[in-house]
Amino acid sequence: MKKALSPIPAPLFDLRKTLHSGQVFHWTEEEEGGFRGLIGETPTRVRQEGGRLWVTPGTEALVARYFALDHDLAAIYASFPGDPAMQAALGACHGLRIIRQPLWECLATFITSAMKQVAHIRQMSLALRERFGSPVPGWSPLYTYPTPRQLARATEAELRACGLGFRAANLLATARQIASGKVDLAALCALEDDAALAALCGLPGVGPKIANCALLFGYERLASFPIDVWIHRVLLRHYFQRKRRPTPAQLRDFAARAFGPYGGYAQQYLFHHARTEKKQERK
DNA sequence: GGCCAGGTGGAAA
DNA sequence: TTTCCACATGGC
Numbered sequence: 001m002k003k004a005l006s007p008i009p010a011p012l013f014d015l016r017k018t019l020h021s022g023q024v025f026h027w028t029e030e031e032e033g034g035f036r037g038l039i040g041e042t043p044t045r046v047r048q049e050g051g052r053l054w055v056t057p058g059t060e061a062l063v064a065r066y067f068a069l070d071h072d073l074a075a076i077y078a079s080f081p082g083d084p085a086m087q088a089a090l091g092a093c094h095g096l097r098i099i100r101q102p103l104w105e106c107l108a109t110f111i112t113s114a115m116k117q118v119a120h121i122r123q124m125s126l127a128l129r130e131r132f133g134s135p136v137p138g139w140s141p142l143y144t145y146p147t148p149r150q151l152a153r154a155t156e157a158e159l160r161a162c163g164l165g166f167r168a169a170n171l172l173a174t175a176r177q178i179a180s181g182k183v184d185l186a187a188l189c190a191l192e193d194d195a196a197l198a199a200l201c202g203l204p205g206v207g208p209k210i211a212n213c214a215l216l217f218g219y220e221r222l223a224s225f226p227i228d229v230w231i232h233r234v235l236l237r238h239y240f241q242r243k244r245r246p247t248p249a250q251l252r253d254f255a256a257r258a259f260g261p262y263g264g265y266a267q268q269y270l271f272h273h274a275r276t277e278k279k280q281e282r283k
Numbered sequence: 284g285g286c287c288a289g290g291t292g293g294a295a296a
Numbered sequence: 297t298t299t300c301c302a303c304a305t306g307g308c
Contacts, residue, residue: 023289113289114288114290115303116288116289116305116306117288117289117307118288118289119307121289160304163304164304167290167303167304170291204291205292208291209290209291210289210290210291226289228288228289229287229288229289230289247298271289275289286308287306287307294299294302296299296300
């Protein structure tokens with residue numbers, strides 16, 4: 001028996017696009033069109049009906065904060081550049097929001113994401129939860145994402161058994177640094193973007209791309225602009241046509257200038273649009 | 284069966 | 297400084 005859900009207003013929001021946009025990987029779609037997942041350690045069901053979300057009673061505030069329903073999307077859209085590529089992405093991704101993820105879960109998931117497709121990241125994430133996380137009573141088969149301490153106890157071979165490949169050593173080393181107290185992810189909240197980026201890049205398996213993902217999806221640094229293979233292609237195709245191949249620093253500087261304080265939103269829209277377009281082509 | 288995937292880190296040029 | 301390369305795994 002599923003309990004009745006309770007409503008919260010969610011104007012200008014698209015739950016499905018948001019959960020399928022490659023920023024979070026553990027939510028499961030149910031038959032009725034809703035989703036089931038964990039916000040940190042709290043389980044919830046979320047179903048969208050127009051401008052309204054129906055959620056597990058007691059999780060209303062948590063859900064609203066997680067999905068960043070307070071972000072002013074109108075102001076964010078108004079800040080986007082007017083070029084055709086950006087406007088096409090905006091048209092395709094209307095209502096997609098950058099969510100606020102738990103810091104460790106976000107960072108750890110993106111450490112495992114290097115050179116992996118979105119579907120694989122999900123597989124690894126679920127395997128790690130089931131193997132090292134904690135079961136959620138009454139919500140089988142949901143498991144919490146393993147804490148740094150839970151992962152620090154594992155061996156590299158056990159992590160490889162979850163399909164991590166060469167990423168296993170990095171995840172383990174970073175988990176141990178955090179479990180030992182050598183690094184405090186929450187303390188980075190007090191730092192400026194650049195300082196937080198540098199601190200994250202000091203962790204094993206964390207370079208500029210993954211650090212920017214953690215800043216954007218975990219630390220709510222909405223100007224962060226992760227550049228992966230997809231975004232790299234988009235930038236070259238639409239913004240660097242017939243120019244000499246730009247260096248990483250040139251790409252980074254261009255993105256900061258062109259996309260501004262909400263560059264992270266622009267980036268996510270360009271990313272999701274590029275990926276879904278490609279999927280359409282295959283059909 | 285080769286190609287590619289939300290990269291990083293260390294060596295070589 | 298840039299460029300090159302190894303590093304696992306799985307879907308198409």
